[in-house]
Amino acid sequence: xxxxxxxSDPLAHPRQRNRTRLLNDGSGRPSVLKExxxxxxxDVRTLSKIERRLRSAGVPxxxxxxxxxxxxxxVHAYVNGEHRTDPTSEMIDAAAEVFAKxxxxxxxxxxxxxxxxxxxxxxxxxxxxxVARSSSLRDAIVGSWYRISELAASQPxxxxxxxxxxxxxxxxxxxxxAVLDWEILISVPVAEAVGYAAASLTHSWRPDLRKPLDPSxxxxxxxxxxxxxxxxxxxxxxxRLAALHVAAVRLAEDEADGIDAPTLSELTRHLGAxx
Ligand SMILES: Nc1ncnc2c1ncn2[C@@H]1O[C@H](COP(=O)(O)OP(=O)(O)O)[C@@H](O)[C@H]1O
Ligand SMILES: [Mg+2]
Numbered sequence: 001x002x003x004x005x006x007x008s009d010p011l012a013h014p015r016q017r018n019r020t021r022l023l024n025d026g027s028g029r030p031s032v033l034k035e036x037x038x039x040x041x042x043d044v045r046t047l048s049k050i051e052r053r054l055r056s057a058g059v060p061x062x063x064x065x066x067x068x069x070x071x072x073x074x075v076h077a078y079v080n081g082e083h084r085t086d087p088t089s090e091m092i093d094a095a096a097e098v099f100a101k102x103x104x105x106x107x108x109x110x111x112x113x114x115x116x117x118x119x120x121x122x123x124x125x126x127x128x129x130x131v132a133r134s135s136s137l138r139d140a141i142v143g144s145w146y147r148i149s150e151l152a153a154s155q156p157x158x159x160x161x162x163x164x165x166x167x168x169x170x171x172x173x174x175x176x177x178a179v180l181d182w183e184i185l186i187s188v189p190v191a192e193a194v195g196y197a198a199a200s201l202t203h204s205w206r207p208d209l210r211k212p213l214d215p216s217x218x219x220x221x222x223x224x225x226x227x228x229x230x231x232x233x234x235x236x237x238x239x240r241l242a243a244l245h246v247a248a249v250r251l252a253e254d255e256a257d258g259i260d261a262p263t264l265s266e267l268t269r270h271l272g273a274x275x
Pocket of ligand 2: 167168180181
């Protein structure tokens with residue numbers, strides 16, 4: 001795999017982990033080179049197998065054109081889609097359908113780099129609780145985490161894409177053209193996976209894309225996920241609680257960064273426990 005003779009431009013974004021570059025060899029078919037900072041060569045081989053399995057099950061993603069173990073890197077076809085933090089309801093439904101599909105393909109996937117959900121509060125949630133403007137928001141972040149942690153012990157687990165955020169989804173007209181970053185997998189309870197995806201769907205750190213959280217998109221995603229059989233009957237409350245956790249984290253981050261955000265009571269009205 002050689003990128004030396006090609007024109008190449010960085011595809012950079014805030015909080016990026018890997019080095020990603022757009023390659024143009026003059027053929028009119030651009031591709032994307034990604035050099036991994038967190039994976040070894042054997043991991044990239046496993047990733048290429050996982051991606052093949054997902055693609056052949058109909059999960060939209062860029063075709064992997066090449067990969068190398070040293071340095072750990074992949075080349076994917078460039079997909080001409082759009083990141084959206086204001087998806088239409090058709091886009092939300094399409095994203096939920098794709099999410100359900102990957103849950104069916106990945107459930108028992110094991111790869112050496114796949115972490116299990118942490119027991120203690122994750123670093124991002126801890127930071128959000130630290131910057132939260134009110135004790136009620138801090139309590140919502142910490143309390144929801146411990147409630148989903150209790151539920152985790154008694155629920156079925158799955159492996160899932162672990163970063164279902166706007167920066168990793170490329171849309172065409174009311175359709176998902178590609179999901180990126182399949183090296184980010186995590187092992188979690190199914191309902192937790194759905195809740196995290198629902199509350200992350202419209203999130204981006206890019207200044208031009210970052211928007212206040214709209215709680216109704218979170219609820220719409222969970223309903224669509226139910227319709228596409230990602231959730232078993234009785235798992236919806238658990239998914240809403242996981243979504244509430246991520247939404248509360250986003251709210252604290254947005255308030256701290258001076259971005260308009262819904263109030264905590266709006267969030268709990270949409271995602272709080274139902275009697
Ligand atoms: N195959 C692709 N087609 C189109 N755009 C891509 C492709 N791969 C990456 N990108 C763009 O580059 C950005 C960073 O790439 P990504 O693979 O998500 O890297 P990272 O792991 O650093 O998030 C993406 O958010 C997307 O905008
Ligand atoms: Mg990404």
